[in-house]
Amino acid sequence: KAGVTQTPRYLIKTRGQQVTLSCSPISGHRSVSWYQQTPGQGLQFLFEYFSETQRNKGNFPGRFSGRQFSNSRSEMNVSTLELGDSALYLCASSLVQTNPPGELFFGEGSRLTVL
Amino acid sequence: QQPVQSPQAVILREGEDAVINCSSSKALYSVHWYRQKHGEAPIFLMILLKGGEQKGHDKISASFNEKKQQSSLYLTASQLSYSGTYFCGTFGGNKLTFGTGTQLKVEL
Numbered sequence: 001k002a003g004v005t006q007t008p009r010y011l012i013k014t015r016g017q018q019v020t021l022s023c024s025p026i027s028g029h030r031s032v033s034w035y036q037q038t039p040g041q042g043l044q045f046l047f048e049y050f051s052e053t054q055r056n057k058g059n060f061p062g063r064f065s066g067r068q069f070s071n072s073r074s075e076m077n078v079s080t081l082e083l084g085d086s087a088l089y090l091c092a093s094s095l096v097q098t099n100p101p102g103e104l105f106f107g108e109g110s111r112l113t114v115l
Numbered sequence: 116q117q118p119v120q121s122p123q124a125v126i127l128r129e130g131e132d133a134v135i136n137c138s139s140s141k142a143l144y145s146v147h148w149y150r151q152k153h154g155e156a157p158i159f160l161m162i163l164l165k166g167g168e169q170k171g172h173d174k175i176s177a178s179f180n181e182k183k184q185q186s187s188l189y190l191t192a193s194q195l196s197y198s199g200t201y202f203c204g205t206f207g208g209n210k211l212t213f214g215t216g217t218q219l220k221v222e223l
Contacts, residue, residue: 004156035213042117042215043157043202056209090156100145100164100206106156 002027004093004107012113018079021110025072025093032074033104034066037088046089049074050097078112086114116140118205120214127193127221135188135217137203146179146186147204147211150197157202160188193221 005024013019025032033056034046045058049068066076072093078085088111092104118139127133137146145164151157163179163186174191190197200216 033211040215043204043213045210045212048210058210099209100147100162101211102162103159104147104149104157104211106149106158108154108156 004091004105006089006091006107006110008110009108010111010113012115013081014115015081015083017081018077019081019112020075020077021089021091021112023074023076023091023093023107025074025091026105029093029095029105030072031094031097031101032068032072033092033094033101034074034076035090035092036060037090037109038086043090046076048097055097081114083114086112088112117212118203118214120201120203120217122217123215124218125220127190127197127219129195129221129223130192131221133190133193133219135190135201135203135219136185137187137205137214138183138185139205139207141184141205141207143179143181143184143186143205143207145206146177147206148177148186148188149202149204149213150199151202151216152199160201190219193219195221195223197221 031050033048035043048056068074088109090109092106148160149157165181179186204213
């Protein structure tokens with residue numbers, strides 16, 4: 001069965017631009033969460049979606065937003081890019097949303113470079 | 116608040132043992148361990164729920180002491196394939212928060 005697919009894998013943007021990243025979860029998985037990974041901060045939680053609803057949100061500014069579609073695919077958007085937004089953005093899916101969450105299946109990420 | 120992992124980095128010779136620690140200033144409900152190899156997606160190792168249980172995954176095991184708000188990951192007789200960055204995640208406030216990771220390198 002196909003894993004979590006993230007597109008694009010690499011992209012370069014300039015400050016002030018916006019970017020949209022896409023995540024296709026494992027077939028049948030309904031929960032999608034997003035993480036920002038940087039060398040000094042590790043994995044920082046951005047948000048989690050389940051059945052098209054945002055269930056949880058991390059401590060990121062409003063420039064970071066996301067959504068989930070009826071087929072569970074998810075997108076995240078970053079507007080007015082800043083140099084500090086350069087990072088690897090990871091998407092993870094799981095079968096259902098539970099507390100605590102079960103096994104997360106991560107994609108290989110989208111590496112964003114902001115110049 | 117992020118859990119704190121120690122050590123930040125460790126180098127082992129094949130066959131040696133290692134311990135990676137994860138501690139939190141907040142009460143923990145569960146601890147989650149993942150490993151990420153360079154350029155790859157993080158993969159799930161195990162989840163520990165409060166109750167002081169210990170779990171194992173091949174020669175990798177972990178313990179969870181909820182009173183001390185700590186978890187430790189034990190790697191026994193390390194193999195080259197164990198190299199990577201290990202992340203612990205703690206669940207609280209409906210969020211899974213990961214530490215900054217421990218880089219582990221196993222050499223011949």
